[in-house]
Amino acid sequence: MGAAFTGLTGLAAGLIVTMLVVILADVVLGGAGHLSWQFLTQAPSDGMMGGGIFPAIYGTVVMTLLMTVAVMPVGVITAIYLHEYAAPGSRMAAWVRVAINNLAGVPSIVFGLFGLGFFIHFLGGSLDRLAGNEELYWAQPGLLWASLTLAVLTLPVVIVATEEALRAVPADHRTASLALGATKSQTLARVVLPGAVPGILTGAVLAISRGAGEVAPILFTGAAYFLPDLPDSLASQFMHMGYHTYVLATQSPDVEATRPLLYATVLVLLVLTFALNLVAVVIRTRTRRRAAGGH
Amino acid sequence: MSPTLPDSPPKMQAQGLTIRYGQKEAIKQITLNIPQHQVTAMIGPSGCGKSTFLRSLNRMNELIPGVGRSGEVLLDGHSIYDRRVDVVDLRRRVGMVFQKSNPFPKSIFENVAFGLRVGGMKDKGEVAARVERSLQGSALWDEVKDRLEDSALALSGGQQQRLCIARALAIEPEVLLMDEPASALDPIATAKIEELIHQLKARYTIAIVTHNMQQAARVSDNTAFFYMGELVEFGRTEQIFTNPRERRTEDYVTGKFG
Numbered sequence: 001m002g003a004a005f006t007g008l009t010g011l012a013a014g015l016i017v018t019m020l021v022v023i024l025a026d027v028v029l030g031g032a033g034h035l036s037w038q039f040l041t042q043a044p045s046d047g048m049m050g051g052g053i054f055p056a057i058y059g060t061v062v063m064t065l066l067m068t069v070a071v072m073p074v075g076v077i078t079a080i081y082l083h084e085y086a087a088p089g090s091r092m093a094a095w096v097r098v099a100i101n102n103l104a105g106v107p108s109i110v111f112g113l114f115g116l117g118f119f120i121h122f123l124g125g126s127l128d129r130l131a132g133n134e135e136l137y138w139a140q141p142g143l144l145w146a147s148l149t150l151a152v153l154t155l156p157v158v159i160v161a162t163e164e165a166l167r168a169v170p171a172d173h174r175t176a177s178l179a180l181g182a183t184k185s186q187t188l189a190r191v192v193l194p195g196a197v198p199g200i201l202t203g204a205v206l207a208i209s210r211g212a213g214e215v216a217p218i219l220f221t222g223a224a225y226f227l228p229d230l231p232d233s234l235a236s237q238f239m240h241m242g243y244h245t246y247v248l249a250t251q252s253p254d255v256e257a258t259r260p261l262l263y264a265t266v267l268v269l270l271v272l273t274f275a276l277n278l279v280a281v282v283i284r285t286r287t288r289r290r291a292a293g294g295h
Numbered sequence: 296m297s298p299t300l301p302d303s304p305p306k307m308q309a310q311g312l313t314i315r316y317g318q319k320e321a322i323k324q325i326t327l328n329i330p331q332h333q334v335t336a337m338i339g340p341s342g343c344g345k346s347t348f349l350r351s352l353n354r355m356n357e358l359i360p361g362v363g364r365s366g367e368v369l370l371d372g373h374s375i376y377d378r379r380v381d382v383v384d385l386r387r388r389v390g391m392v393f394q395k396s397n398p399f400p401k402s403i404f405e406n407v408a409f410g411l412r413v414g415g416m417k418d419k420g421e422v423a424a425r426v427e428r429s430l431q432g433s434a435l436w437d438e439v440k441d442r443l444e445d446s447a448l449a450l451s452g453g454q455q456q457r458l459c460i461a462r463a464l465a466i467e468p469e470v471l472l473m474d475e476p477a478s479a480l481d482p483i484a485t486a487k488i489e490e491l492i493h494q495l496k497a498r499y500t501i502a503i504v505t506h507n508m509q510q511a512a513r514v515s516d517n518t519a520f521f522y523m524g525e526l527v528e529f530g531r532t533e534q535i536f537t538n539p540r541e542r543r544t545e546d547y548v549t550g551k552f553g
Contacts, residue, residue: 088360172397176459179355180410181387181466190413191399 027270030263039264043228048248049257053265058230059143059238060272063222064212066147066234067154071207074151075158076200082159083166084188104156108216115149115221116141137235144234146222153217154207161206165199166192198287205280209273215242225251241269303330305369306470306500307352307389312366314347314356321347323524324366329470329517334492334501336515336532338508340552343521345504349472352502353389354382370470387414390468394475396455398447398462403439406447406458410466425465433461434491453484460491464499471495473503477510489514508548512536520544 038052045051078096086093124138124145131137169192177187215223224237225247231238245265252258305328312325322344329335329352337345350356352368354375368375375385387410398406407426416422426443430436435457439450447458456476463471473492477485492501492514505511511518511532518535520527520543528535528544539545546552 170397172393172395173399175355175358176393176397176399176462177409177413178358179353179386179391179393180413180462181383182410182413183383186413190409195400 024270027263027267030260031265031267034260034264035267040268044226044244048226048252048261049254050261053239053241053244053261053268055227055230055239056241056244056265057268059223060212060241062231063143063147063150063218063238063240064208066143067150067211068204068208070148070151071154071158071211072200072204075155075203075207076162078155079159079162079166080188083163084184084192100156100159103152104160108153108214109219111149111153111217112220114152115145115217119145119148120221140235141220141222141224141237142233142235143222143231143238146218146238146240149217149221150211150214153214154211157207157210158203161203162196162200165196165203168199169195198283202280202284202287205276205283209276209280212276213242213269213273215240215246218243241265241272245269303333305329306331306371307502308367308369308372309348309351310367310369312348312351312368313364314344314351315363316359317361320524322351322521322526325526327519327526327529329500329502331500332496332498333516334496334503334514335517335519336511337502337504337519337521338506338511339521339527339547341506344524345519345521346474348521349474349502349504350391352470352472353386353391355386355391357382387466388468389470389472390463390466391472392456392459392463392474392476394478396452396459396479398450398455398458400446400448402444403447403450403458404443407461407465409462414466426461429461429465430458432464432495433457434487434494435461451484453480453487456480456484456488457491460488464495468499470500470502473501475504475506478506485510508536508550520547522547 040052040057041054042052043055044053082093082096086096120139120141124136124140127138128136173191173195174187177191178184182190218240222237223240223243225243227237227239245262248258248262248265307329309325309327313323314321325344325348327348337348339345347356351364352375356362356364364376370385370388374380375389399409401409404426407429408422411422411425416425427436427440430439435454438454439445439458447455450458456479460471460476477488480488489510492503495501496516503511503515515532517530518532519529520535520539520541522543528539528541530540535544536548539548
């Protein structure tokens with residue numbers, strides 16, 4: 001019986017490793033050959049059959065940066081409210097938590113529709129009316145709206161990670177600070193937040209690696225099929241690696257010809273995502289080591 | 296039982312002080328004077344209320360949700376629970392050192408300077424002078440003067456505890472509360488802390504909670520014996536240990552229970 005369990009659990013674990021290895025091997029073998037400096041720095045050409053993916057890399061990076069700038073303050077401040085200021089058993093805090101949990105469970109295509117309805121039609125439309133624009137300027141898909149949509153999507157990740165980081169700051173440090181005549185806000189600014197920074201950064205990186213790879217939320221809110229130029233304003237549409245992968249895989253007139261491009265694009269996307277996850281792991285490990293070093 | 300001691304004016308006074316956690320009374324009707332420039336020890340078995348009493352002297356007990364109080368605590372004759380009292384000011388006058396040394400994950404210098412910085416001291420020279428004086432006051436200066444920028448977490452347990460004492464001294468409190476400051480230390484580090492307490496009482500009024508009766512006998516001038524939330528006996532330390540008036544005090548200090 002024991003041996004059977006060992007075998008079964010080992011098999012399950014082995015299956016997962018095998019799947020990961022197969023996926024990685026397939027992508028690397030198919031894509032590595034096509035990777036080149038030109039591929040990383042040029043725009044697509046010949047009707048997507050040649051050239052590189054630079055606009056998609058650029059669009060993905062800029063969108064992710066904007067998303068981070070939008071999501072971090074809101075997420076961190078919300079977590080500070082929940083963990084530091086909300087009274088225990090506060091009804092408001094309970095509602096916020098319910099909202100966060102539900103937000104985390106919403107399918108990402110719904111975020112895309114939400115972004116289209118709220119950011120583009122409502123906010124963008126209002127902006128255009130206020131500015132008196134004859135043509136649609138804000139009320140169309142663009143970099144800003146896609147970034148904000150992803151910010152909403154990744155908000156729960158940031159809030160949960162920040163709250164976890166705040167919780168991990170030893171109670172001893174808060175008590176010591178208060179006993180030295182620090183006010184609650186001084187304690188927060190000088191003791192609690194500095195102690196929570198690595199955990200908050202981990203949350204940021206997790207949000208980034210989640211947000212950078214999502215395609216559904218940006219389908220209606222900003223990603224473009226093909227653009228010869230890089231986006232030059234917050235209202236511009238942009239190319240995106242995830243969406244570009246979808247386009248190459250499904251919209252090409254000659255699937256065989258685009259296959260190496262497709263593989264190489266996926267490889268770049270994977271490397272980028274893994275690199276971000278690695279950063280998160282390194283930060284977390286260093287935090288733990290520092291916390292453990294104290295005693 | 297006579298709670299007043301004639302030879303020194305009281306720095307702090309508890310008057311009919313009762314602290315409740317929810318329905319449970321942690322300390323009941325405590326009346327006790329803490330004389331100026333002396334060391335007053337609180338002893339008693341675990342859960343007797345001695346730490347609760349100590350924490351009520353700088354209102355640290357208020358950090359626990361659901362805590363209730365009746366009765367008074369006076370500092371220089373004025374209530375510390377008065378609505379007009381700013382708790383931040385109170386804690387700068389009545390400092391505290393905890394059982395477990397709890398330095399911040401900052402440099403040695405920044406740990407000591409913390410209370411000065413939150414108190415608004417900006418002048419760099421003034422901060423540095425005060426840090427040095429505090430570290431000398433806690434007998435740590437010679438050991439750390441060449442590595443003030445090193446992490447406080449690199450210090451040994453005994454050094455960390457003396458750093459916490461220096462940190463408390465830096466804001467120049469009038470009263471120093473110590474909650475079992477040596478319970479996690481080895482005998483040599485403990486001896487250093489006890490020696491330090493002897494030196495500090497010339498300038499500060501000290502109230503110390505301890506589990507260790509030999510320690511109370513060694514460092515304190517007055518001893519209060521707490522049992523089940525009540526103050527059983529309070530007197531000069533030599534009287535409490537050699538000639539207790541109460542049977543329960545005698546049983547405890549002679550080691551019959553505890």
